[in-house]
């Protein structure tokens with residue numbers, strides 16, 4: 001490209017394409033309403049010339065909502081065909097594209113971190129003591145949802161946070177804290193990228209060791225469910241692929257991370273204000289979702305009663321930093337054991353809530369919900385009313401939920417102990433999570449709506465104990 005093209009002019013033209021392009025991206029969180037404007041907040045040239053690599057932060061306006069997003073833009077005079085699917089628009093005669101899929105350009109990001117570079121307001125940094133080798137090509141991870149992660153060779157994984165929130169991202173903050181106390185259940189933290197937003201530092205990237213021998217918990221659990229369904233006559237502990245041993249080790253790993261987080265960052269006892277806030281948040285969510293999903297409304301009285309029970313918790317309830325969005329897709333099994341990933345919190349929750357001190361039982365509840373999901377997803381598209389299959393699914397869920405709690409109790413923070421000793425709390429957290437799932441399924445996968453709704457019916461009828 002001509003060096004005379006001013007990147008700011010290019011960006012000025014490009015942002016007019018973004019209201020149409022952004023909603024086509026999986027990570028774009030604002031699909032619920034139309035975009036009314038996009039304006040650039042900062043543009044940083046990472047590679048000048050042809051090809052050009054720009055780091056761009058834009059503000060996306062949707063009526064009164066304004067949210068910053070991060071983009072990586074490539075531009076070159078002759079766009080190779082394989083990059084065509086990432087094309088955003090042709091501006092000033094130059095094809096511009098989403099560059100996270102361009103290995104020739106993204107290798108630059110690793111080199112910048114390895115070199116502790118500063119470009120404009122961007123700070124690329126290695127973690128203290130981390131040795132990095134540069135010159136590696138990257139491919140984007142296929143499974144990402146809220147963000148975009150790039151894998152460099154078999155060595156590193158760089159997560160680029162898409163929606164930005166001023167300050168240190170909880171994912172980075174909690175990984176650093178866990179690293180400092182020597183947690184065995186996280187992938188090594190190796191570096192970060194920090195930018196600037198509203199005059200404050202903002203985390204835009206996090207580099208970790210790529211665990212190349214890892215399988216995610218969801219894949220392992222659903223394989224086990226399939227084995228059980230295939231052999232409906234065999235007792236669960238005789239079926240190939242029984243998951244209970246893994247579920248127990250996973251419970252222990254989660255408990256150990258909670259204990260480490262408490263050791264690293266402390267805890268506090270929840271007071272009445274905290275309970276009021278929590279119950280109110282649960283009721284508000286229930287009201288909002290009930291308006292959108294009529295099938296939920298019939299459970300509303302029982303749900304409200306379960307949320308109120310929180311206030312009757314016996315004994316002090318300890319609040320501390322937790323994972324915040326724990327499910328089987330956020331844990332990896334590698335040769336040395338289970339790892340927890342993605343400490344950013346629930347994607348739809350407001351940032352203030354995501355970094356709040358919360359009960360570790362919330363994470364336990366998240367994982368219990370996930371066991372339920374793993375068991376019941378197998379019934380979708382099959383004969384959902386086949387009582388034998390349904391009983392098999394319930395059996396799998398009961399067995400693994402209970403194994404998970406056994407494992408958790410072994411390494412739990414002393415403030416928590418066995419999660420089953422906090423039945424009312426755990427039930428309220430599980431139901432709150434299920435209400436969130438109802439909203440999610442309603443918006444994204446209506447055929448899955450029966451999974452959280454059936455759980456809500458079972459739990460509120462008293463038929464489901466962890």
Ligand SMILES: Nc1ncnc2c1ncn2[C@@H]1O[C@H](COP(=O)(O)OP(=O)(O)O)[C@@H](O)[C@H]1O
Nearest residue numbers: 141144145146147157187208209210211341342
């Ligand atoms: N350290 C790692 N080693 C191997 N794979 C990883 C690692 N971290 C993340 N992944 C893979 O990348 C996917 C997305 O990572 P995650 O941190 O959950 O990002 P997101 O915020 O987009 O959900 C994970 O589901 C997992 O498959």
Ligand SMILES: [Mg+2]
Nearest residue numbers: 145329330342
């Ligand atoms: Mg994730």
